[in-house]
Amino acid sequence: MFPKPQAFLKSNTYAYESQPMVKPTGFREYDARWLFEKEINLMGMQALGLGIGTLMHERGVRPDIVVGHDFRGYSASIKMAVINGLMAAGINVHDIGLALSPMAYFAQFALDVPAVAMITASHNDNGWTGVKMGIDRPLTFGPEEMGRLKDIVLEAKFDVRGGGSYKYVDGFAEVYIKDLTSRAKLKRPIKVVAACGNGTAGAFAPRILEMLGAEVIPLDAELDHTFPRYNPNPEDMKMLHALRDKVLEVGAEVGLGFDGDGDRCGVVDNEGEEIFADKVGVMLARDISAIYPNSQFVVDVKSTGLFNTDPVLKANGAKTDYFKTGHSYIKRRVTELGAIVGFEKSGHYFFNPPIGRGYDDGVVSALAILDMLDRNPDKTMADLRRDLPKTWGSPTMSPHCDDEIKYGIVDKVVARFKDMQAKGETVAGSKIVDLITVNGVRVVTEDGTWGLVRASSNKPELVVVVESPASEERLHAMFKAVDAVLRENPEVGEYNQTL
Template sequence: MFPKPKPQLTPNTYAFESEPMVKATGFREYDARWIFGKEINVMGVQALGMGLGTLLKEMGKPQEIVTGHDFRSYSSTIKMALVSGLMAAGCKVHDIGLALTPMAYFAQFELDVPACAMVTASHNENGWTGVKMGADRPRTFGPDEMGRLKEIVLNAAFDLAGGGSYVFVENFPKRYIDDLVKDRAIKRPLKVVAACGNGTAGAFAPEALERLGVEVIPLDTELDHSFPKYNPNPEDMEMLHAIRDAVLEHKADVGFGFDGDGDRCGVIDEKGQEIYADVIGVMLARDLSKLHPDATFVADVKSTGLYQTDPVLKENRAHIDYWKTGHSHIKRRVTELNAVAGFEKSGHFFFNPPVGRGYDDGLVSALAILEMLDRNPDKSMSDLRGELQKTWQTPTMSPHCDDEKKYGVVDKVVKRFEEMHANGEKVAGQPISELVTVNGVRVIAEDGTWGLVRASSNKPELVVVIESPVSEERMREMFKAVDGVLRENPEVGDYNQSI
């Protein structure tokens, strides 16, 4: 009988090497993330594999699964521990080796395998590990599946029938890139910076983009799991500034920044200006709505208000659905509504056919942007951006808040704004016109300036975003007001970045 995981064990002891350790907070809303060695150990990962195999059987799914790993020094070790647990639970495991997360999603279609378990901590700092899972392509696990998986693992309620097997799929990246570029070519001569932050995308992104017919300027594409330059996160200003410098130096038409596991893409225009992902989403929605009138687009609740006010989207009768933040939530919503695309402010984009298969893939996002430029041969990225109404928006800002406390803090913040709204109090000097509480709280002032507070699903942090269609001053006033409500809670710490 496999023992119940412990929440904490001391390293360099017999117990640490002989018992599973799994911290409960690692089971997030739609994937799993732990600090390896502090919150989960190798046997804990093995327990996770046993739990996942048990859950697949409980869900009535075939016990067959794709797995891969990102480029961190410990990821292959973690993957093989996961594989041993999956096999103990009776699963046939298809291992695609070093991979981007969207490669694992693609493998579910290409290999006709129902489930996937991709070992990655995405853009999290070194020391973190995690697993992105799904059993109903193209969707990934949400709160219900993650909650049940947590119960199974922490209670060691495993069904260890055995009989599992293992197969390594050779040269799978070639199949992925061949499919990505099949029947696609960019006719317009374009020069593109491809920045990968020394993460996994560096092994694949330059080749894929070159095969589309564009000139590629590789930036930090050498694999280095210490991430010596900056964190491979397209919301990180250091990464965006590095791309800006390369774009200006090489006179590129566009700069792309891919995150650690390649499912997100950040964008810099030819003038070196970053274009936030939600604004890129509006630009792509405008372009796609011309091809698909009456289309539905999904945007997460952190995203710009331009989706609702843009005249081109209105002219093309586009339907906009604001939904919960999180790649699993948006992915499911795009599938449920048969939307043409879904856009998340963090840079997760989801395209249904003919552009994609419904899952998030940074290279597919880059392809969609290149095709948009191809369809507008006389316009630059800044021209297309300039056609939108100007707004003043903060980057995504994340004050520290412990995993055990962050949801309670958000509940208090929501209640505080609800009380202000009910009592007719003003926020940032104006009446509150609307509160959106589908995911945390988005407080909207009378002039359209808004601020969002929600709990991060990946890290011990809150998430704060502010936007104003009026002025930078109004944006800063709203930030001050929102931060003032946050500071009523002593559990809230310092920001990772701020304005």
């Protein structure tokens, strides 16, 4: 019988090397994230593999799974621990080796395998590890599956039946690359800076873009799991500023920044302006809805209000559904509504056929952006940006808040804004006209200015985003008002970045 995991074990002890350690808070809303060796050990990852296998049997899923890992110094060893657990549960493992997350999702289709477990900490700082999982392609786990998996693992309710197998799928990266490049090339050699933050995408994204006819200037594309310049995170202003500087230096038409596991893409235009991913989504929605009128889109609650108010989208008959933030939530909503694309402010884009297969792939997103430029040869990326109605928006800002308390803090913030609305109090000097509470709280005032507070799904943080269609002054006023409510809770720490 495999031992029941412990929440904490002291390192460099007999217990640490002979028992599984799994901190419960690592089971997030739609994937798993831990600080390796501090919150989970290798035996804990083996327990996780056993848990995934057990859940597959419970759900009647064929016992075959794709497994891959990202480029971090410890990911391969973690992957093998997970594989040991999967095989002990009687699962047949198809190991595609070093991979992007979307490469693992693609493998479910290409290899006709129902399940996936991708070992990645995505854009998290070094020291973090995690797993993105799914047993119903192209979907990944949501809260219901994660809750059941947590119960199985922490209570050691494992189905240890043995009989699993292991197969290494040699050369699978070439299959993925061939799939993405088996399409028409760009009509002209668009000059692109491809920034990879020394993450996994550096091995694949520049090459794919070049094969499709782009003129590619790689930036930080050499794999280096120490991430010497900045974290590979296209929401991080350090990465965006480095991308901006290179775009201006070489005179590129666009800068594309890929995150650590290649499922997101950030954008800098030809004038060096960093365009937040939700605004890029509006630009793409305009382009796509012109080709496919009456298109259905899905966006997360962090995204700009332009999806509802943009006159071009209205003229094209586009419809947009605002839903919970999180790649699993948006992916499911896109499938449920049959939307052609789902957009997240974080840069996760989910293209359904005929553009994609329903999962998030930063390279597919990059190709959609290049196709948009190709279809608009008389306009630059900056021109397309300026064509949008003007709004002032913030980056995603994340004050520290411990995992154990962050949801409780958000509940307090929601209650505080509800009380303010009930009493007729103003926010940033303006009347509250709407409170959207599908995911945290989005406070909307009468001039359209809004502020969002929610709990991060993958780190011990809160998430704050503000936007105003009125003025930059109103943007700052809303941030000040939202932050004042947060500061009523002393447990909320410092921001990673602010306005």
